[in-house]
Amino acid sequence: MRELTRTEAIDLVGRGDAEQELPEQMRADVRMLGSLLGRVLRESGSPGLYDDVERLRQATIAAYTDDSPEAFERAAAIAESFSVERADEVARAFTVYFHLVNLAEEHQRVRVLRERDGRPEKEDVTDSVAAAFVQLSAEVGDDTALKRLQSMRFHPVFTAHPTEARRRAVSTSIRRLVTLLGENDASLRGGADERRAQRRMLEEIDTLWRTAPLRAEKPTPVDEVRAIMAVFDETLYTAVPHVYRRVDDALQGPAAGGRAPVVRPFVRLGTWVGGDRDGNPFVTATVTKKAASIAAEHILLGLESSGDRIAKTLTLDADTTPPSEALTALAQRLAAADEDGAADVAKRAKGEPHKRVMLLLTRRIGATRRRDADLAYRDPVDLLADLRTVQDSLVAAGAPRQAYGHLQQLMWQVETFGFHLAELEVRQHSAVHAKVLEECRAGGPLSTQAEEVLEVFRTIAQIQRRYGPRAAGRYIVSFTQSAADLATVHELAGFAVGPGGTAPVLDVIPLFETFADLQAAPGIMAEIVSHPDFAARLDATDRRLEVMLGYSDSSKDVGPVAANLALYEAQALIAAWAQDAGIHLTLFHGRGGALGRGGGPANSAILAQPPHSVDGRFKLTEQGEVIFARYGDPAIAMRHIDQVAAAVLLASAPSIEQRNRAAAERFAPVAATMDTASRERFFSLVKNEGFAQWFATVTPMEEIGLLALGSRPARRGLSVESLEDLRAIPWVFAWSQARINLAGWFGLGTALDAVGDEDLLRSAYAEWPLFRTVIDNVGMSLAKADARIAQRYLDLGDRDDLATLVMDEMLLTQDWVIKITGGEGLLANKPVLQRAVKMRSPYVDALSLLQLRALRVLRTGESASDAPPEWQRLLLLSVSGVAAGLQNTG
Template structure:
């Protein structure tokens, strides 16, 4: 009974929001539309509660008849109603997570896994010394990196309205409201739901890159500015309590990075001008934040030196201020802050041609860098601490100092990314124009060893290849402009603003050497001169994506470290080197099981190569939102890394709708930031149980992977007609027309699955509820392996119990299969015009799904999916009745849309209905792309 009672507030919130939405539909669309929506809802709920929906043909037939015969205008209202309900249910669930966390904290419960308290408890119990903990923070880097990959289908104004609704629910939960306050909350909630209903859910035009940049920055305004400094403060306070007498001045080891505005792989709209705009917008945002905080501190610190002594440094800072008001003559802190504000205002004007919202008192000298601002703020902190007011210093002022440490004048470190093929063409043209090779094709014709030799020769040469007096192609000019702009922007905002260059589709040492050569041309790599060693001022990061690239990655890095020219560059970067691993494309290339296993093996082998070379390895995990793109719970994923791999440093991409689900709500955001920090701490400092997983486990997984790879490739790339089946049975074509990002859905306009981006590939399978990239091939692999090993099931169960990597792999597959629905997927299969193709391929899909489900449950020794996660199972089952009608209507609209005569204009209501249904289904699945 207690387990039921604790979820009662969640059910109450969902009922409340559902009732308000229903009232809004009735008031705004009329009783007839409301009656249809309610009839569909009741029938769908009844159907989902049947032990086997196939045994209730009358209800199913009734529901399908209603849905199929809906007038188009009513259909749009029904789609919007169910979509908004799923959005509202997400809000209620997020608030319930916050509620339950607070309840545990109030009750003094044992710290939960994923919290900093839990991590530090484990570290202390393991007897880790203070020295080792200090060593961790000295080298630590934990960095979630926001990307603009287009699976976020919600507009920002919709998200802001949802945030307001979350705040109103939170108010009802935390406060005992008077009748008047309760009435005001009710009316405000109703008003917010009405605004939501009357706000356009879809964008009329495709997002521009600048829109994506502004969306990314908004998460700093909403969450990161406040919650990252709080996270540091929380961790520092915990360390002081556990290890009193120690000085825990933590370095800024936790940073939020970004690709938005710097990732031009397949995105022709990211240019040098966009790069400059990105840094200007980021800088403007962070400087506005600092200015607002300093203004607020001025109101908080009217401290009189008649009542509180001040340090000589603070007295001097106040004296240098342009604030000479006699009313504040005895308030040095306020006068110092006025001077800081004036200088920061001048900095905004100088850096970004941006005027502060509030005019400064007098003129100030711009800060040369953020370190100068930090020093001035620390003068205030030191004076307060020295004279008995440390408690005051530990509030807003301490958080602002920490923010300046974290965000500088650039806000977020921005990565540059481009495809290796583009770099190759750019270098080839530079070499040809400079006369180093005969022609552009001559470079492409060189084998890898000859390329490496030529590039190493050019990297160490002080002679440039580029000349402003020669003509180059538009592509080469564009690429060079990016690197020239990067040099300019680093000089303006600091090297931390643009620290990395990432190379997509890396498959050889020459790919990194080509980038090194381009950096040399831009002045970001300084070749050796005389006694001076060469200096690389920016990180070069290979991205290994396909299965073959992952397998080849250790050899590529070993070859690079053997090159004196490149090894000298690594030495200039303090013998640290980052490698990025592509979860998305490896999954699309080889399937879920093989992708996971090849990523794991690559990490282990890379660690050996780096250790042999005396280079510190940092891994950048290119995870997506869905399991099919390497998603899943971050905490478990980090702890499941091979032993010794994290070593205090980890970067992870945060993509698509996952960004809003994790970071739109500040409290949820703080929890997700804490999880990353806690996992990095545990994975580095503890001797985790998988450190000595038996070699036999690895051998088993190797054999399973080989079989799963053959099954996956056999279906996706070797079955004739599969591409046609995919394009007709999923809304991939319609997703391409949805205005959810600036990037095209394919790298090339070929129509081949190979050239399709992994994001729309996974997103399409999620929409039709098949979720193929998250499970296909596992069942066939286990079945074939067990034929050769009749007693092998016990081995697989031991692996599940004692190997976190295998356990996490199966847990993620369990989750994605629980979200799949073969009955729904079969309706999408009916869209395939070739009946024999449809029956053959869907028959294979159904058989593999049942096979995978059977063996997954057998290994887990469970009777149903998500047996060990009842909360998620309940959440998914509660959503299905509201998702199923959306899927049915989407299929019907796809059928109508595709049956139209090419000579007739497209019915915009049908197209809009398809796009609205995509939004709603994505909201219901939450991690779909």
């Protein structure tokens, strides 16, 4: 694509508004990458491809800035004129362009973060752990604030839900381009280094163009495990301890690094990848065991490498840095257990006792990885104790900077990741448990499904024995509807190990998903804690308990507005019950990436929670494209963790809790009106006879199921006869592809209209954090929608009544959101987000027009799988491209 002129660039981000323009460095990156892509299209594309891409690009830009039907029809006519082969190439070109724009935007974020870190005064960083600590200290005192900081937990849980539309090969190519952009920044303008960096970028973009954008077949659960490992290896292993270090530096100032840190590790990683078997028949006990093994291999390799690197720096002579008695005794024990290693180390570290011990410790870490029983550590606690002996000896010898430098970072890594890297969690549906328990009680031969369910408990026990008790043990029960659903898990574990056997240590976690289940949650929890197994576990964990809340199914059940209100109410009631019962509650938020599944900025959502529902502990699911967006780059990952942890720390400040409590009380009548009105409006759509079939017609829902996104099936049955058959992810994904995004906003316009008082709603936006979060998220959702394109999707069906209902609600919601937030359009109060959306929208429009053309062809056949393969491929290519352009799927 040719370089954008200045006029075109302004068109994309808001004509005449200088504040809305792209930052100069990012604009230069976009121009350069677009120019390189244009060159690739001319060199590697078929004859005339570049010109056709330009025609469609210019037409969609013109249609975006011109509301006339004629401008839109001109763009649509160009898309209709392409042969299917040409449309395929054009769709691929726009998809590559989105990948390049996305990486340019990510690179700009990193650039801004690094520039900010380079400034001596960072007055603008108000949402950091250090700033939150200062604010909390002012309210509760330094000692209390420090206790809360040291007991804080942020617990992201990576899931394998199929929401990452990019192939791993594409993602890897993009990461290489990010590195090259950095090299280009560091080079002299016009110099040999710049020319070399841009030549290599041209080569990489050509590779990206030639790489098949769609997976040939679905990944296996083990493939998904290995994909997640890339995030750990490239980012989290070093980024997490760097966050701790930054916070400690900010709190201790010049003394940091020369004395014991005040920060304790507050991040814990969880994973469902290889453990989530709810609706995924491909996740077996064998897969779960393999997932744990792969994760352990990665963390132990990392610890071994770090230990070796630190050992090489501890060249401290015994005369200047004498060993403590405890270190000498440790050295003797290690040498006695590893005579060959001791002989080798004695030569490499003569007169350097601390280096000698670190080398021997590193050999033990390697033995743990290789499962050498004679030398292996049984538990990460034992390794941590040995490292602490080294640290204490260094401090006693007057070498605190060596004690609290890289050695401290290694200790933080052991405390955070253990020998397991991420705490592997198992999830299964309550209905499956009930069926298997019935078989077990009957005493006859067990079905294959029952044998597999029981084998999972034996696998959990094996993982705990091998990698430590933290490696596995959380067992989540989907669709928990009674206390019996939770008690069943313990009974099944008993059947699995048999009489006299040792069952695994289990924390059984209910997952409340539907509207009715959320309302019943407090009563279920009050009942289950008296169960003997639950009571025993509460006693063993200082009365700690987790409860998981599902955002996706509740939103699909009653609509996004009523679901948000129900979730808030459930949290408030469960938190109040836990306070009264003396239970340390952790609420586990089952959020997705898209706004219709509880997505959106996590830090603002945390600060909008009910009093005592956070209390320094926040756990949530991270999935698909969100994992790589938040944790794929070290600088962005550190910033994200710092922001979320700051919100977790600050959420329990008296001022925040009082604000949320007062707002909930004041605006309770508004909430009640919105709840009733939004649910009635939502039901008028989804409970309309024939809705499910109509939905499958006017969106690419069926075709999304053909994409090889992940190992998990997209639906529970063979066909979609009702919404209950459809999983939440394709429900959200399909609406976003149709440029409607209905799952994120439908019913809000009617709800606001029912309240009707504009001044009251503006007050709610200013004073009620939950309401503000909902409105801001809907603003983003609607900004990514497009009424003209949405209408064309809705025209694919033969239900004008439903189409009119959707479009009327979209316009009503948009009008109310603009009134409440102020300004002349959506996201007027969020200029950075508005710029990002406007920059992409015309290009997304181009892909949507190509997708619509393919969809019309496919709708003439009997089913998606019977359609002409070339049109099906075009449809799937456009789905991948639109996902890249909108930067979210499900």
